[in-house]
Amino acid sequence: MVIKKGQRLSPATEYKKGMVSPNKGKIGIYHHTPEQRAKCGNSGEKHPLFGKKRTEEERKNIAAGNKGKQAGAKNPIYKIPPEKEALESYFQNHSLMETADFFKASRQLTSKWFKKYGIPIIRKPKLSKTRSGSISKALIGMPKSETHKQNISIGRIGKYTGKDCPAWIDGRSFLPYCPKFNEELKRRVRDRDNHTCQLCGKSEKENWRRLDCHHVHYDKENCQPDLIALCWLCNVQVNHNRNYYESLFMNILNDRCLLFWTAKK
Numbered sequence: 001m002v003i004k005k006g007q008r009l010s011p012a013t014e015y016k017k018g019m020v021s022p023n024k025g026k027i028g029i030y031h032h033t034p035e036q037r038a039k040c041g042n043s044g045e046k047h048p049l050f051g052k053k054r055t056e057e058e059r060k061n062i063a064a065g066n067k068g069k070q071a072g073a074k075n076p077i078y079k080i081p082p083e084k085e086a087l088e089s090y091f092q093n094h095s096l097m098e099t100a101d102f103f104k105a106s107r108q109l110t111s112k113w114f115k116k117y118g119i120p121i122i123r124k125p126k127l128s129k130t131r132s133g134s135i136s137k138a139l140i141g142m143p144k145s146e147t148h149k150q151n152i153s154i155g156r157i158g159k160y161t162g163k164d165c166p167a168w169i170d171g172r173s174f175l176p177y178c179p180k181f182n183e184e185l186k187r188r189v190r191d192r193d194n195h196t197c198q199l200c201g202k203s204e205k206e207n208w209r210r211l212d213c214h215h216v217h218y219d220k221e222n223c224q225p226d227l228i229a230l231c232w233l234c235n236v237q238v239n240h241n242r243n244y245y246e247s248l249f250m251n252i253l254n255d256r257c258l259l260f261w262t263a264k265k
Helices: 011-017 034-039 056-066 084-091 096-102 107-117 129-138 146-155 183-192 232-237 242-255
Strands: 212-215 227-230
Touching: 084 096, 084 107, 096 107, 183 212, 183 227, 212 232, 227 232, 227 242
Parallel strands: none
Antiparallel strands: 212 227
């Protein structure tokens, strides 16, 4: 039996973790060899019910005859439930899974005990913002597996789009760009800025793609000289605290004499 990481088994299947069944490789009464089956008088085609199906009336009679024979304590896998006080007391400081492990029962059976005694299964409250914040800080810098990254991406689908996005203002991202804002203009801006991000100094090679052309005044209809080359990460960063970055980039363009009133004639 293959046991996955983190998988929990019921006490009845704990032996499958590593113990070998004493009957492994042996032939029992329910596992006859072909030779033994041939010696049986009522096996195969010789059996009176071979190729036949029981009628509905026969099935009901068999079910009625077996009713109550293996119910409750007569069932070979029946487990006596613990006292209500003991079950309720242990569950106050432990989860449902921990309670099931303590009483050596499956989670489904433990849930039936709770339902039988009328004990509500109350989920533990969510962590406070202070506690969750400290956990988030402790996880900073820790590598995430590919499966973890995929689960995060799936969980965020449709949650941070449109008005739910933190960078949402008034839908201006859907407005069209200026007709002059074409590939030729972008190429001239990148050449002018020496294919280097004007905020962090990252080269286009380090950016793994062409640099973005950012509108300094965040106005799509204003193209020149309201443009500056940024890497993709800085282009995302400057969408926050816009007044600060607008002033910063204007000073950079002014120092480089790239504005109309500072351009060299």
